[in-house]
């Protein structure tokens with residue numbers, strides 16, 4: 001597998017630009033995820049989660065994917081009568 | 084709740100582009116398997132439910148964590164860090180060669196900046212931090228998979244990377260670089 005170094009360095013710099021002194025870990029994000037998705041689905045104010053939640057979701061692809069999936073699940077219109 | 088999970092997981096899995104070769108019946112089976120595993124986990128974790136969300140949302144979180152973890156590991160089963168070891172030196176190969184005397188000033192300047200950043204990465208990070216960073220540069224490779232290969236878990240890997248990022252940023256700043264300026268110079 002070969003990788004071109006210059007886009008790699010630019011990607012590292014982008015990660016550095018988003019780096020905060022204090023960030024939530026994956027476990028902390030997972031602990032909040034159900035509450036966060038429900039608040040978002042209900043159109044609530046998310047400022048009590050931001051910006052720490054956003055910073056993590058930008059930098060962690062796995063937590064981001066789980067967040068997107070859970071949001072899809074809770075906002076889905078999947079009950080038998082409507083599908 | 085079982086129904087709630089199974090239906091939603093089915094529609095979610097069916098919408099994923101990496102599973103679009105599967106027939107609906109196969110996706111149905113996959114969803115059933117995930118729900119089965121999820122129910123076992125829910126039973127084990129029941130006392131962790133604090134009522135901060137609806138029970139179905141909490142169950143959905145466990146289902147998603149479980150399902151995506153399995154999908155990632157299956158999809159990246161053959162991924163090895165060994166093939167990347169040669170890449171853990173960040174010095175771009177074109178910089179190792181003699182600088183091109185005919186390159187325009189701007190290109191020379193950019194090459195110099197790249198070299199400086201690569202040098203900080205190579206000198207200031209531990210081998211483990213560098214390995215983690217290089218692995219995550221592979222397009223689409225999940226944190227879970229990199230963590231498995233490094234014998235750790237996602238949470239600890241994130242922390243390792245967070246420490247690495249903070250260290251790089253402060254070392255670059257010590258050397259008089261500003262991250263935003265570097266980004267503008269290199270991507271502009």
Ligand SMILES: [Zn+2]
Nearest residue numbers: 026060063241
């Ligand atoms: Zn994470």
